């Protein structure tokens with residue numbers, strides 16, 4: 316299952332890093348910012364989220380944390 320990525324429009328500084336770096340995942344269509352995490356492998360999506368200078372992009376917390384086996 317692809318990662319779920321959220322975007323906070325109030326935090327985004329529109330640097331364009333994400334759309335330039337991973338255009339198959341992050342793109343603007345008709346003035347709307349769209350995210351398709353299935354457009355790249357999880358590692359690339361995680362790297363793009365971490366490279367966002369404003370912190371507007373986040374991976375859903377449940378997927379960001381590594382799961383530990385229950386005791």
Ligand code: SF4
Nearest residue numbers: 327328330331333367
């Ligand atoms: S990399 Fe982050 S700050 Fe830059 S456009 Fe994308 S979401 Fe906005």
